Amino acid sequence: MKTTPFTDKHVALGAKMHEFAGYNMPIEYTGIIDEHMAVCNAVGVFDVSHMGEFWVKGPNALAFLQKVTSNNVAALTPGKVQYTCFPNDKGGIVDDLLVYHYEPEKYMLVVNAANIEKDWNWCVANNSEGAILENASDNIAQLAVQGPKAIEVLQKLTPVNLSEIPYYTFKVGEMAGVKEVIISNTGYTGAGGFELYFYPQDADKIWAAIFEAGKEEGIQPVGLGARDTLRLEMAFCLYGNDIDDTTSPIEAGLGWITKFPEGKNFINRTEIERQKNEGTTRKLVAFEMLDRGIPRHGYELMNADGEKIGVVTSGTMSPTRKIGIGMGYVKPEYSKLDTEIFIDVRGRKLKAQVVRPPFRK
Numbered sequence: 001m002k003t004t005p006f007t008d009k010h011v012a013l014g015a016k017m018h019e020f021a022g023y024n025m026p027i028e029y030t031g032i033i034d035e036h037m038a039v040c041n042a043v044g045v046f047d048v049s050h051m052g053e054f055w056v057k058g059p060n061a062l063a064f065l066q067k068v069t070s071n072n073v074a075a076l077t078p079g080k081v082q083y084t085c086f087p088n089d090k091g092g093i094v095d096d097l098l099v100y101h102y103e104p105e106k107y108m109l110v111v112n113a114a115n116i117e118k119d120w121n122w123c124v125a126n127n128s129e130g131a132i133l134e135n136a137s138d139n140i141a142q143l144a145v146q147g148p149k150a151i152e153v154l155q156k157l158t159p160v161n162l163s164e165i166p167y168y169t170f171k172v173g174e175m176a177g178v179k180e181v182i183i184s185n186t187g188y189t190g191a192g193g194f195e196l197y198f199y200p201q202d203a204d205k206i207w208a209a210i211f212e213a214g215k216e217e218g219i220q221p222v223g224l225g226a227r228d229t230l231r232l233e234m235a236f237c238l239y240g241n242d243i244d245d246t247t248s249p250i251e252a253g254l255g256w257i258t259k260f261p262e263g264k265n266f267i268n269r270t271e272i273e274r275q276k277n278e279g280t281t282r283k284l285v286a287f288e289m290l291d292r293g294i295p296r297h298g299y300e301l302m303n304a305d306g307e308k309i310g311v312v313t314s315g316t317m318s319p320t321r322k323i324g325i326g327m328g329y330v331k332p333e334y335s336k337l338d339t340e341i342f343i344d345v346r347g348r349k350l351k352a353q354v355v356r357p358p359f360r361k
Contacts, residue, residue: 004049005141005203013221021113023050026223035226036319039191040360043147043214044222048195049203051142052116054109054123055134061105064131067266068123069099070249072259076101081168081186084257085249086122087268091275092245093252095119096237098186100170108136108182108197112239126267141200145210146222146230150193153214158183162194176209178202188227190234190358232314235286235327235357241297242284242313242327250275251329252284282310283335286357289324291350293343300344301328309334312343318359324352325359 001024010017015026026047028035038044056065065073071084078101086094095115100108111119120135127133145154151162160173160183170184175196182197198206211219228238237243237252249258250272260273289295295315303309315326326343334341339354 002050004047005200006047006049006143006207009207010047010221015221015223020224021050023113025050026221028223028225029221032223032225032229033319035220035222036229038218038220039147039189039222039226039230040320041148042218042220043145043149043153043193044220044226045207045210045214046144046146046222046224046227047142048144049141049200050113052109052111052113052119052135052137053140053197054111054120055102055132055136056107056109056123057132057134058105058130060129060131061107064127064129065099065107066264067129068126069097070254070258070266070272071099072261072264073099073101073107074261074264075259078103079169079171081170081184082257083168085243085254086119087249087266087272088122088245089268090245091248091268091271093239093243093247093249094122094245096239096243096254100182100184102172114240139199140197141203142195142197143206143210144187144189144193144195146187146189146193147191149214149217149219153210153217153219154183154194156213157209165194176206178206181206188236189230190236190360191230229316229319232316232325232327233318233320233358233360235359237284237327238314247284247329248272248275248280251280251282279332281331282329283332284313284327284329285335285354286327286359287325287341287352288321288355288359289326289343289350289352290340291352292324293345293348293350294324295326295328295343295345295352301330301334302342302344302349303334304340304342306342306349309341320360326352327357330354 175181301310310330
């Protein structure tokens with residue numbers, strides 16, 4: 001298994017470790033619910049060094065990105081970040097990712113850990129524009145410092161005014177005495193905070209400084225278990241569960257990251273634009289349990305007559321709401337708000353209701 005620069009720290013802190021995307025990663029420390037609530041109410045730190053980073057550079061960088069991503073990269077100015085996806089040539093999604101406009105003719109792509117090799121091969125195979133590509137995944141470490149008190153903790157460590165970094169923008173500056181750290185107002189928790197990118201050799205210094213600075217705010221390390229419950233309460237898609245090679249961005253409710261300006265002929269644009277105009281045969285919905293029970297990935301969704309209408313893609317017991325929540329694909333006629341649907345939970349037909357996400361306001 002691969003390790004991150006922080007693996008020894010997770011083990012020393014007694015984290016429950018498990019393989020994820022080829023890496024030995026912390027799943028939980030004090031417990032998923034405890035860590036989840038720490039992020040919602042105070043501040044938590046996630047090791048996300050397993051994520052992949054690609055540099056895209058040169059005069060043809062924009063043309064390449066306009067072809068391989070669904071969102072309009074031309075709308076990005078330096079210092080801004082964009083959520084987007086790589087559409088495949090069959091109507092599905094290769095991966096979802098972030099695009100950082102680092103400086104003119106230079107972009108950083110942040111991709112999912114499990115898809116680094118797949119995404120890299122996809123970019124290389126589709127680089128007919130001749131953009132300069134560099135897979136920097138092994139040379140960049142990342143921590144996500146998330147929660148309402150994240151800004152208080154990190155401001156102690158940087159001369160950069162963090163309150164002047166709006167959501168989905170970033171600055172490059174000093175953090176804990178380390179220069180050229182990417183300080184990004186992004187995250188996968190819905191609780192606010194920053195994601196920090198830096199060289200692996202600076203990992204120990206930054207980790208120690210953050211935890212020292214966060215003592216008063218009750219800072220905690222957080223594992224991948226709470227990362228999943230936090231993102232699900234916000235109804236953020238997880239690649240491999242809610243989106244994959246067979247799901248289109250339109251079906252997944254990601255029409256907002258799928259743009260069709262003149263001249264942006266991204267991969268499979270014609271089919272995806274047709275879906276946007278004509279509709280799809282299924283839609284990703286959010287639902288809350290009305291009966292007591294926990295929906296899980298792969299459980300069948302049914303109508304009142306017991307006919308299968310879809311499948312659960314993500315589900316859990318919400319730590320903040322104390323009810324079962326989930327997402328899943330259903331036939332369009334069952335996608336309207338307040339529609340009653342049923343989940344087959346180990347042979348029991350339990351009632352749920354389609355709701356407007358997120359689950360945690």
